[in-house]
Amino acid sequence: MAGLAARHPETFRRVTAARARGVTVILAAIALLGFGLWRLDFSxxxxxxxxxxxVHFLGLMLPPDPGTWSRTVLILRGLAETLAIAFLGTLLAALIAFPLGFLAARNTSVNRLVQFLSRRVLDSIRGVDALIWALIWVSVVGLGPFAGVLAIMTSDIGTFGKLFSEAIEAADRKAVEGVTSAGGGKLAGIRFGVLPAVLPVMAGHVLYMFESNTRSSSIIGIVGAGGIGLMLSEMIRTLEWGVVAFIVLLxxxxxxxxxxxxxxxxxxxxGVQPR
Known part of the structure; x- marks a missing residue:
């Protein structure tokens, strides 16, 4: 042990440079957390x-009660509108992001410049939240579900573009090399080598985002982009807590x-067994 310690002193030191950096990062994170709690008046x-x-509000919300049958019909119609917004917005975003994903992927893009610009455009779109896009589109096309569809679509283009490009870059290149060795060009390699591998992954991303966008569509309705969110906002403003509970439960x-x-x-x- 003495010989090892003499030959490798850095390894046997209690305080190494790597450990000092790790401790410094942890202390800085704790200090930032403390400053944030103090600055934001956390109490x-x-x-x-x-x-x-x-607890008082929860008591007011029990039992969930839509009130009248006509209001129940309106709530169900708003829920159907929310699902339609999520479905159309997700589908349109996936269709638009599909070619953008190939342009943003390193192994399928036209050149490095196109790949870099495509990534930056997708990052810029993804950096704006769906609620902000909803406010923008409501100002552009007016109130209603059309603005909601455009908001979901615009927000998801950036997300889908990033996910699709990462799936394309992670695809096994052996199939592409096989197509190329058989005399196929770059487009044939993408068509027969990349697409069969990434389409199931892309479809999984689309299904997940549809589920997520169902919740997002409920939120953007509060700013006038259609769906059940508008009715939820109205019920909260009028203190109809039983109706609010019914909508949230639905x-x-x-x-x-x-x-x-x-x-x-x-x-x-x-290709796995669902739980």
């Missing part, structure tokens, strides 16, 4: 005091059903 007392108010059940179905479809596409 455990306010949280503890707010639990009583939370959204939770819908998301759970979609999650179950999409999970089974993703498992089938991946």
């Amino acid at each position: 455990p007392g306010r949280i503890a005091g707010g639990f009583g108010q939370l 959204i939770l059940v819908t998301v759970a059903v979609i999650d179950t179905i999409s999970g089974r479809l993703r498992a089938a596409l991946a």
Whole structure:
């Protein structure tokens, strides 16, 4: 041990450069957390005091009650509109992002410049939240579900473009090399070597985003982009807590059903047994 310590002193030091850097990073993160809590006026007392108010609101929301049959029909119509917004927005985004994913992938792009510009455009689109896009499109095309579809579509183009390009770059190159060795060009390599490998992955991403966009569509409706979110916002403003609970419960059940179905479809596409 003495000989090893003499030959490798850096390894046997209690405080090495790597350990010092790790400790420094941890301390900096703790300091940043503390500063953020102080700067944002974080107060455990306010949280503890707010639990009583939370229990009060939960009591007002029980039992969930839509009120009248006509209101129930309106709520179900709003939920159907929310699902339509999520479905159309997700589908349009996937169709637009499909070619962009190939342009943004290193192994299928035209050249490095096109690949770099495509990545930056997708990053810029993805950097804006769907709620902000909803506010923009409501200002452009007016209130209603059309603005919601455009908001979901625009927001998801960036996400799908990134996911698709990463799936394309991760595809096994052996199939492409086989097509090339048989005399095929670059397009043939993409068509017969890359596409069969990445299409199931892309379909899984689309199914997952449809599930996620069902929740997002409920939120963007609050700013006037259609769907059940607008009715939820109105019920909260008018203090109709029983109706609010009914709408929230309906959204939770819908998301759970979609999650179950999409999970089974993703498992089938991946060739694994669903849980």
